[in-house]
Structures are given as C-alpha cells and as structure tokens.
Amino acid sequence: MKFSIQINEGPYQHQASDTAYQFAKAALAAGHEIFRIFFYHDGVNNGTRLAIPPQDDRNIVALWTALAKDNDLDMVICIAAAQRRGLMDADEAKRQGLDADNIAEGFRISGLGQLIEAGIEADRLVVFGA
Amino acid sequence: MAIKKFMYVNRKPPYGTVYALESLEVVLIGAAFDQDVSLAFIGDGVYQLTKGQNTEAIGQKNFSPVYSALGDYEVTKIYIEKESLEERGLTLDDLQHLVWEDEDEDYAEKDSIRLVSRAELADVMAEQEIILSF
Numbered sequence: 001m002k003f004s005i006q007i008n009e010g011p012y013q014h015q016a017s018d019t020a021y022q023f024a025k026a027a028l029a030a031g032h033e034i035f036r037i038f039f040y041h042d043g044v045n046n047g048t049r050l051a052i053p054p055q056d057d058r059n060i061v062a063l064w065t066a067l068a069k070d071n072d073l074d075m076v077i078c079i080a081a082a083q084r085r086g087l088m089d090a091d092e093a094k095r096q097g098l099d100a101d102n103i104a105e106g107f108r109i110s111g112l113g114q115l116i117e118a119g120i121e122a123d124r125l126v127v128f129g130a
Numbered sequence: 131m132a133i134k135k136f137m138y139v140n141r142k143p144p145y146g147t148v149y150a151l152e153s154l155e156v157v158l159i160g161a162a163f164d165q166d167v168s169l170a171f172i173g174d175g176v177y178q179l180t181k182g183q184n185t186e187a188i189g190q191k192n193f194s195p196v197y198s199a200l201g202d203y204e205v206t207k208i209y210i211e212k213e214s215l216e217e218r219g220l221t222l223d224d225l226q227h228l229v230w231e232d233e234d235e236d237y238a239e240k241d242s243i244r245l246v247s248r249a250e251l252a253d254v255m256a257e258q259e260i261i262l263s264f
Contacts, residue, residue, distance in 0.1 A: 081152060111159065112156050116165070119134065119136065119260040119262075120163065120165070127263060130149060130263065130264060
C-alpha cells in the first residue's frame with residue numbers, strides 16, 4: 001500500500017512524531033511505500049537541525065533524517081506553518097534577509113499543496129497528532 | 131489527477147490554539163486542486179463560525195470573515211453537527227450565514243450550511259476518502 005503521513009505536533013512535547021516514526025518504519029519494513037511525510041502545525045519543529053536532546057534520550061530529528069536517507073523519503077515542512085514558527089531553509093533565509101537557517105538534512109520546505117497532493121496520490125493518508 | 135472526497139473536520143475553538151486558522155489555510159490552498167471538498171464543524175469547532183467575533187482584547191487577528199469567502203472557493207458543503215450546537219446553547223442563528231452561487235442556476239445564492247445530526251454526520255464521514263482533522 002502507498003501511504004502518506006501527516007504530523008501535526010512538535011517533538012518531545014507530544015508523542016505524535018515518535019508514533020509516526022514507528023509507523024513509518026514498520027510500514028517500510030512490511031514492504032509498503034511512503035509517498036510523502038508532511039509536517040504541519042507545530043509538527044514543523046521536527047525539522048530543525050538545532051535540536052540537541054540529552055544524550056540518553058532519542059534524537060527525533062536525527063531519527064527522521066536517518067530514516068529518510070535510508071529509504072529515500074520525501075519529508076516536507078509546510079512553509080506557511082514554518083515561517084510563523086521560525087523554521088527556515090537557506091534559500092528562504094536569504095530571501096528574507098535573515099542571518100541563519102535551521103532545516104535538518106532530509107527535510108525540504110514547500111507549500112500546503114503538497115499535503116493535498118499527498119492525500120490524492122496515496123492509498124491512505126494517516127494523520128498523527130492534534 | 132484523481133478526484134477524491136476530502137473532508138476537513140474542525141473540532142477546536144477559533145482562538146486558544148492555531149488549529150482553526152491553519153485548517154482554514156489548508157482548505158483555501160486545497161481548493162485549487164478541484165477535489166470534492168466538505169467541511170465539518172463539531173464539538174467546540176462550531177464556535178469557529180459564530181457571528182460577531184471580536185478579537186481586539188486578545189491581540190489576535192479575527193480571521194472569521196474568511197469563512198464567508200468559502201463559497202467563492204467552491205467550498206459549498208459545510209456540515210454543522212446539531213448536537214454540538216445544542217450542547218453549547220447555540221442555534222444556527224448564532225452562526226454566520228454562509229452561501230455559494232450556483233453557476234448552473236444563473237448564480238442563484240444557495241445555503242452552504244447543512245445542519246446534520248451526529249448519526250447523519252457519521253454516515254457522511256464514512257463516505258469520505260481523506261479526512262483531515264483539526
């Protein structure tokens with residue numbers, strides 16, 4: 001089956017991202033395809049490369065980056081949600097005249113149309129959080 | 131591109147969290163994809179459509195006028211759960227009157243709001259292919 005995944009909550013505060021990660025891993029292990037993972041609302045915070053959790057805890061951002069790399073996943077952060085929360089890729093930072101960017105490897109920033117398309121193209125859109 | 135039945139389920143009050151506003155943003159962007167779209171307002175989500183919202187005292191943008199533009203985006207099916215209104219002491223008169231213009235009938239103005247029972251809404255939900263819940 002072809003899945004799309006939407007994640008609506010940020011890391012640590014809420015378990016949504018952890019559960020989505022476990023779901024994605026299990027789905028891939030079972031031979032399913034993941035069309036896209038879309039991060040919305042505070043879920044965009046899962047894509048910051050500046051998160052440094054304590055060493056004895058899971059690093060959620062790094063887990064996503066590794067999973068994406070190993071499985072060639074398309075992980076999209078909503079631009080509208082990201083901008084109001086201070087998530088910025090290098091191109092956008094430059095365009096906005098900002099002195100920093102903070103998107104982790106494996107994530108890209110794009111529009112809400114990518115969420116709608118993810119729903120249209122997948123057999124199932126599974127939503128985590130909110 | 132395939133046409134799917136999309137339902138946006140709005141469950142939260144308009145202010146207090148950002149879900150209502152960011153749900154509306156998805157609906158407006160999603161309208162460009164020509165899908166079969168409907169909205170549902172249940173629980174505290176019914177407060178999103180109340181008339182006369184004034185956000186001055188909380189220092190936030192009042193985005194409620196945007197709902198009246200949904201008809202122009204061809205979002206014409208807005209389900210309101212009857213029990214949710216009643217549980218909150220509200221009636222349809224407390225909500226904005228949302229309409230759309232039917233091109234096929236000389237742009238006749240039609241009601242977008244469909245007042246349905248909890249059981250009826252469950253049936254409508256069962257027909258959907260994509261449910262985005264906010």
